[in-house]
Amino acid sequence: MWHALVLPLSEYRMAQTDIRDSLRERGVRLTRQRKILLDLIDTSGEHLDAEQLYQMAKKRDVKLNRVTVYRTLKMLKQGGLVDELDLMHYGGDQHYYETRLKQEHAHIICLRCGKVEEFFGEHIQKMRKQVEQNLGFQILLTRTEVGGYCSNCQILRAREVEQARGTELPARGRGRTSG
């Protein structure tokens, strides 16, 4: 039986072996398929969706099917081992998974090209402390997402605006001269 457990934030940075030990203590078995998915999420360092994870997992175990992947992801999420992100819904309804073993960080999402950057810093810990102190709130999880345009997309957008103006100008020019 897989118990839903919520790890305190301080435990998120536990080494993976510790996570496994603590799971074993709680009677949660890390089956081969769970382990494959957990390893993929852990080592990729990226934010993969269920389909991407399925394609990668299939290469390690041909018996893995989509249903198992979705069910396992749900279990890992409920078990507090992975985080499910929607990344500002850039990819529609897609959800992305990442390990909770990483240090807390914010996700910075480019709403034009979909690039995801991770931002590490003191800010999340500071905010958490303030929320706990000012609101007397016990925080179990924080998620910070920032949406905008990456430096490359800012250049491309400026070019697009320029081009759009370029195509508009003749029409405007005609309007003015004939006015």
Ligand SMILES: [Zn+2]
């Ligand atoms: Zn971009």
Ligand SMILES: [Zn+2]
């Ligand atoms: Zn991340």
